[in-house]
Amino acid sequence: MVHGEAWTIKEFFVYPDEYIYWSIQIVMYPFMTGLVAGAFVLSSLYHVFGVKQLKEIARFSLVFSLSLLPVAMMPLLLHLQQPFRGINVLMTPHFTSAIAAFGIVFTTYGMIVASEIWFVYRGFIVESVLALRGKKERNAVDTLRLVIYTVLAMGAMDLSAEALHKDERAVGLLAAIGIPVACFLHGYAGFIFGSVKANALWMTPLMPVIFICSAVVSGIALCMITYIVTMEIRKLLLTWKRKDNPWFPSTDELKGAEVQVVTMTAKYLVMFLVLAITLELLDLIFRGYTAVRSWDILRSVIYEKDFTKIFILQYGLGNLIPFIIFLMPRLTVRKAALGSLLVLLGVFMMRWNVVIGGQAFSASFAGFMEYRLPIWPDSLENFKEGLFGALTVIATPFVLFFLVTRVLPVFGVKDSH
Amino acid sequence: MMNRREFCKKAMIVVGGIALPLAALEVFNPKRLQAEKEGRGKVRWAFLVDTQKCVGCGFCVKACKIENEIPYDANVTRTWVERYVITRDGTTHIDSPKGARDGFTTMKIDQNKEGMLDISSADIEKAFFVPKLCNQCDNPPCVQVCPVGATYQTADGVVLVDRTWCIGCGYCIMGCPYSVRFFHPVYHVAEKCNFCYHRISQGMKTACVDACPFGARRIGNLRDPDDPVTKIIMTERVNVLKEEYGTKPQVFYLGFSKEVK
Numbered sequence: 001m002v003h004g005e006a007w008t009i010k011e012f013f014v015y016p017d018e019y020i021y022w023s024i025q026i027v028m029y030p031f032m033t034g035l036v037a038g039a040f041v042l043s044s045l046y047h048v049f050g051v052k053q054l055k056e057i058a059r060f061s062l063v064f065s066l067s068l069l070p071v072a073m074m075p076l077l078l079h080l081q082q083p084f085r086g087i088n089v090l091m092t093p094h095f096t097s098a099i100a101a102f103g104i105v106f107t108t109y110g111m112i113v114a115s116e117i118w119f120v121y122r123g124f125i126v127e128s129v130l131a132l133r134g135k136k137e138r139n140a141v142d143t144l145r146l147v148i149y150t151v152l153a154m155g156a157m158d159l160s161a162e163a164l165h166k167d168e169r170a171v172g173l174l175a176a177i178g179i180p181v182a183c184f185l186h187g188y189a190g191f192i193f194g195s196v197k198a199n200a201l202w203m204t205p206l207m208p209v210i211f212i213c214s215a216v217v218s219g220i221a222l223c224m225i226t227y228i229v230t231m232e233i234r235k236l237l238l239t240w241k242r243k244d245n246p247w248f249p250s251t252d253e254l255k256g257a258e259v260q261v262v263t264m265t266a267k268y269l270v271m272f273l274v275l276a277i278t279l280e281l282l283d284l285i286f287r288g289y290t291a292v293r294s295w296d297i298l299r300s301v302i303y304e305k306d307f308t309k310i311f312i313l314q315y316g317l318g319n320l321i322p323f324i325i326f327l328m329p330r331l332t333v334r335k336a337a338l339g340s341l342l343v344l345l346g347v348f349m350m351r352w353n354v355v356i357g358g359q360a361f362s363a364s365f366a367g368f369m370e371y372r373l374p375i376w377p378d379s380l381e382n383f384k385e386g387l388f389g390a391l392t393v394i395a396t397p398f399v400l401f402f403l404v405t406r407v408l409p410v411f412g413v414k415d416s417h
Numbered sequence: 418m419m420n421r422r423e424f425c426k427k428a429m430i431v432v433g434g435i436a437l438p439l440a441a442l443e444v445f446n447p448k449r450l451q452a453e454k455e456g457r458g459k460v461r462w463a464f465l466v467d468t469q470k471c472v473g474c475g476f477c478v479k480a481c482k483i484e485n486e487i488p489y490d491a492n493v494t495r496t497w498v499e500r501y502v503i504t505r506d507g508t509t510h511i512d513s514p515k516g517a518r519d520g521f522t523t524m525k526i527d528q529n530k531e532g533m534l535d536i537s538s539a540d541i542e543k544a545f546f547v548p549k550l551c552n553q554c555d556n557p558p559c560v561q562v563c564p565v566g567a568t569y570q571t572a573d574g575v576v577l578v579d580r581t582w583c584i585g586c587g588y589c590i591m592g593c594p595y596s597v598r599f600f601h602p603v604y605h606v607a608e609k610c611n612f613c614y615h616r617i618s619q620g621m622k623t624a625c626v627d628a629c630p631f632g633a634r635r636i637g638n639l640r641d642p643d644d645p646v647t648k649i650i651m652t653e654r655v656n657v658l659k660e661e662y663g664t665k666p667q668v669f670y671l672g673f674s675k676e677v678k
Contacts, residue, residue, distance in 0.1 A: 002493050003600040010529035013511035013678075015549075015596040016497045021587040081585020081605040085565075088584050094566035099588055102564070197662055198558060198594035293661075363596045364678035366511050367529070 003081065006382060007374055012367035020359045020371050023385045025079035028393045030189045030211060031218070031351045033072040035397075037186040038219010039065035040113065040178055045268065047116075047175035053264040056257065059120065060230075060410045061223040066113050067400035073106065074393050078384045098192045109178070109185045116174040118152070119167045121408050125153045148407055186215040193354060200294030200365075201301070201358040206283050213276035218347035220269045221340040224262060226401070228337045231258045234411065255333075262336045266326045269343065273326075277319055280350070297365040305360055305368060310353050318346015460573040461639040462612055462667070465646045465655070466548050469672040470633035473498050473546040475520035480628030482518065484613060486603075493599040494518065495610040496550040496625055501676055502526060504540045509676045521546075547677050548634060550625070551576065551597045551610035552658065552666030559589035559598060559609075568607060574639075574667060575614050580606050594662045612636060639667070 004019025039061040045051045046058035077083045093100040132138065132146040156163075187208035193199075194207025235251045242248045284302070287295060302310060325331075325339035356371045377383030419427070481496045482489055497516030503509050512527040525533040557576050560568050567583040570576050583606035590598040590607060601608035613623035617636065621627075626634045637646025649655070649671070656673040657666040670677075 002491050002602050003605070005492060011531055012528050013499075013513075014529065016513055016516040017493050017599040018596045019599070021590050021600070076586075079586070081587070081600055082583065085582070085584040088565040088567075088582060092565050092582070094563055096560075097562045097564040097588065099562070099564035099586060192588075196562075196591050198592050363594055364511070366509070366678055370530075 003381070007372045007385070009370040009372060010362075010367060011370065012362075013364055014362040014367040014369055015364055018362055018369065020356065020369055022355055022359060023079070023371065024373055024387075024390045025075035025385055025393070027348070027351045027355045028075035028390055029072070029079070030186075030193075030215075030355070031348055032068060032075060032393065032397075033186050033189050034211065034215030034218045034347065034351075035222050036065055036068040036072050036109075036219070037182040037212070037215045038217065038221075039068060039223050040182040040219070041216050042220050042223050042265070042268070044175040044179050044182075047171055048179065051264070053260060057223060057227055057261050057265060060227055061219075062113070062117060062120065063404055063408060063410050064223055064226060064397070064401055065219075066117055067404050068397045069110055069113060070400065071393060071397045074396060076102075078389050078393070098188070098195050102188070105181070105185050105188055109181050112174055112178045112181055116171055116178060117408065118154075119170040119174065122153070122156060122167050123159065123164055124408070125149050126157050126159050129153055129157070145407075152407070183212050187212045193358070198363060199358050200298055200361075202354065204283055206279055210276060210279045210283065213272050213279060214347050214350055216272040217269060217276055218344055220265060220272070221343040221347070224265050224269070224340040225337060225344070226398075227265075228258070228262065228333055228340075230411070231333075258333055259331075262333055263331050266331060266336055266339070269340075270323065270326045273319065273323060273343065277315075277323075294365060297361045301357060301360045301368070305370075306353060306357050309349060310357070314346050314349035314353055317342055318349050319343075322346070458572045459640055462553060462574050462617060463637055463639045463646065463650065464550065464553070464612065464668040465635045465637065465649060465671065466668060467633050467635075467671040468545055468547050468674075470631045471498065471546040471548055472631060472633075473500055473517055473521045474630065475517040476628040476630060477548060477625035477634060478516050478518045480624040481610070484616075484624035487608070488602050489518075491602045492516075493602065493608075495597070495608070496548065499547045499549060499677075500526075500544070501547065501674070502536060502544045503542045503676060504536060505542050506540075510534065510536065511678065517546075543674075545672075545674065547670075548625075549595070549597070549658075550668060551612070552595055552664065552668045553612060555665035555667060556663060558592040558594070558662070558664055559607075562588045562592040564588065571614075575612050575617075576609070577611050577614060578607050578609060580604050583607050594659050594664065595666075 002019065004021050004023075007023060008019040010018075042054070043058040043060075043062040043065065046054040077086055080086055089100060090103040093103070095101065128149045129146065132142055132149065135142060138146065190208035190211030193202040193211075194204055196202045231254065235254055238248060238251055238254065242250070287298060322339040322342040325335050325342075328335075359369055360371070361368050374382040374386035377386055377388045383389055475498060478494055478497055481487070482494060485495055487493065487495060492515065494516035497513050497518075499511055499513045500517070500521055501509060501511055510526045510528075514521070514527040523533070524538070525535050528534050553575050555574070557570060560570050560576060563569075563583075564586060565582055565584055567579045568576060568589055569579070580601075585600065585606050587600070587607070590596075590600070593609075598607055598609045600606065613621075613625075616623055623634075623636055626636050635646050637644040637650075639647050639650070641647060642651075650669050653671065655669040655671055657669060658677070659666070
């Protein structure tokens with residue numbers, strides 16, 4: 001079977017070689033990169049702009065950004081027909097292509113995040129090394145942790161006030177460099193689509209900007225969700241532990257802090273959400289008003305074929321309802337969680353409607369293509385570019401986050417800055 | 418004994434010192450200099466399709482599939498023939514069942530999911546066939562977007578794909594306004610018409626040109642003023658597909674109608 005044939009249904013006249021070649025994994029790619037960029041921007045709001053209320057979520061989202069990072073590349077590898085040749089992009093980059101610099105941008109960004117985390121955690125790492133060394137009897141786990149922390153410390157064991165201050169300055173600097181790089185990483189993903197002149201739906205200079213705004217929105221939303229869930233688990237654990245240790249902080253204290261962080265984060269989310277919607281609507285209105293040759297087919301895709309996906313799922317459920325939730329007075333943690341989930345759905349649908357919607361019509365403008373997501377992985381291809389492949393990509397960052405936080409905890413760490 | 422700082426400094430100087438002359442090698446690319454000196458090459462392949470002569474037999478598609486080892490039953494093809502039927506009410510119906518590999522065996526229009534559409538002969542205002550193939554653009558978007566340089570343009574204008582280097586990202590497939598590219602079902606890399614490069618570079622015609630019983634397809638060299646194809650392109654009213662994309666296509670059509678997509 002030809003690649004794409006399994007999930008493409010043609011209607012009316014479609015060129016013989018046309019199929020939906022960019023499927024679910026290419027929907028996942030901008031979605032995941034968006035989350036990476038958004039999480040990083042959220043953490044930078046504290047580190048660079050000194051938004052004190054976001055202090056607690058800043059460390060959290062930075063580590064989360066690191067766990068998401070390898071996952072931004074996963075969908076691309078799952079989508080390639082020759083995944084083992086993926087490295088060719090770094091070996092012979094052909095710079096007229098928008099994809100060619102991906103490896104470079106991605107690696108630069110990865111190094112910035114990794115080094116920022118190292119500076120944030122250096123104090124903690126060194127303290128852990130010292131504490132573990134001080135232990136008289138070490139079990140296997142302790143020995144392993146000592147090895148890990150010693151390697152992570154990279155010999156920089158100075159804990160003087162001066163050295164810690166230097167760490168702080170480095171974090172600020174890296175976060176400041178990181179914002180444009182994060183935006184570039186994602187705006188770049190938008191450019192990959194926006195520069196395809198053969199695709200009437202994709203080709204717009206607004207694409208990179210729209211992508212950045214919705215990226216920040218989704219990143220903040222995901223951080224909020226994960227933050228809320230982690231806090232709930234902590235509260236449960238605390239209630240359980242307090243039975244034996246009554247001097248532990250009460251859950252009410254945690255809850256108060258939680259609401260404050262959530263309210264503050266929600267404000268930034270709404271800000272970027274407004275920007276994203278404005279640009280998306282501007283794009284839509286502009287297309288309708290100028291009504292160039294492709295508008296006839298685009299109109300039938302947007303207002304007929306994909307109406308539910310665009311106006312109900314993306315704009316309605318994914319934008320309008322959370323917008324109302326976040327703007328209504330007395331935002332509770334539960335409401336914020338619901339709002340964030342809906343925002344994530346909205347951004348995911350936006351990626352879907354761009355990537356799949358852009359292939360919903362033939363380049364002949366005389367026919368349509370419908371995408372049927374392969375559910376059951378009865379072949380490698382249907383796994384990679386099907387529901388289970390997508391779920392694997394979604395699950396991986398949470399597994400990575402769990403593993404990373406075993407070494408670099410995000411809560412209960414004494415902060416030097 | 419050298420300390421670390423000094424080592425770093427010296428290393429930077431050495432790397433920089435080596436990089437400069439190496440960069441010059443690129444600046445003075447001898448091949449490019451030679452080419453610039455000689456001016457334009459002696460060959461620029463171009464294709465001429467006379468839609469007036471095409472009857473939609475599909476021999477070209479069949480020949481192409483066999484010649485270029487595109488699995489015969491796979492629903493992809495390097496070249497295909499479209500049938501246009503314009504009815505009295507002004508509606509354009511287009512189809513190309515299996516790329517017209519077996520020709521058009523029925524009067525019914527294949528509308529894919531929508532089934533077969535029966536059009537009575539009395540309703541037909543005009544009807545014609547249009548063969549399609551890669552346009553070997555002068556400004557090929559597929560070459561521009563390939564992230565690894567696996568697809569490239571030869572000096573004589575043909576765009577080729579390196580099967581050993583293509584990573585199969587599909588960006589070139591997305592970038593082609595004519596949708597002539599697809600993934601090869603066996604090699605799993607980007608695939609397209611290359612004017613039978615292995616044949617034309619040996620002085621032969623392409624498989625489709627040889628297979629066409631009506632002379633609807635012809636290939637020629639634009640740089641040769643005495644080439645009959647070049648003469649027609651220069652002197653008659655020819656057109657190209659989707660000029661608005663700025664790709665400068667090099668497949669020219671005679672008897673072109675506005676309905677052609």
